[in-house]
Amino acid sequence: MPVQFLLNLLIALLWVFLKDEDTFEVPTFVSGFLIGIVIIFLMHRFFGTPFYLKRAFSMLKLLWIFNYELLTSSILIMKQILLPSTKFEPGIFSHETKLKSDWEVTALALLLMLTPGSVVLRISPEGNIFYIHAMDMKKTKPAVLKSIRMYEKIILEVTRP
Structure with a gap:
């Protein structure tokens, strides 16, 4: 590239x-x-490698999806905070990732921590299990799992040919 x-x-x-x-x-x-x-x-x-703009488009796609997730999760969190009648249940769950390299795992952890409503508390020493705190296990956990799957797919597009 x-x-x-x-x-x-x-x-x-x-x-x-x-x-x-x-x-x-x-x-x-x-x-x-x-x-x-x-x-x-x-x-x-x-050249024996994929066309270099393919990876650049994948990076732009990752940026676009992150901004969309940031906006939608921010609106969800604002709704949960501003509406006092809403009750939420915070909790911790684990997720096993298919990402292997340190760069990929770090990128996924940072993308999750920058998105409101979830925080990566710990990553296993092997680097394949994330322990994530969700603000609301009923609403936020499914959204976070969906985001993780989407982020993993795009990170793989960016890092691997």
């Missing part, structure tokens, strides 16, 4: 140098970068 990106930058710089302009202009560089994307996409099978 880094090789493809660096090659794309090189193609863009060559495009700027081959134009008959005396100065460096951003639109020329951007057009060269776009031409480089097309060239690398057509030749990416020769």
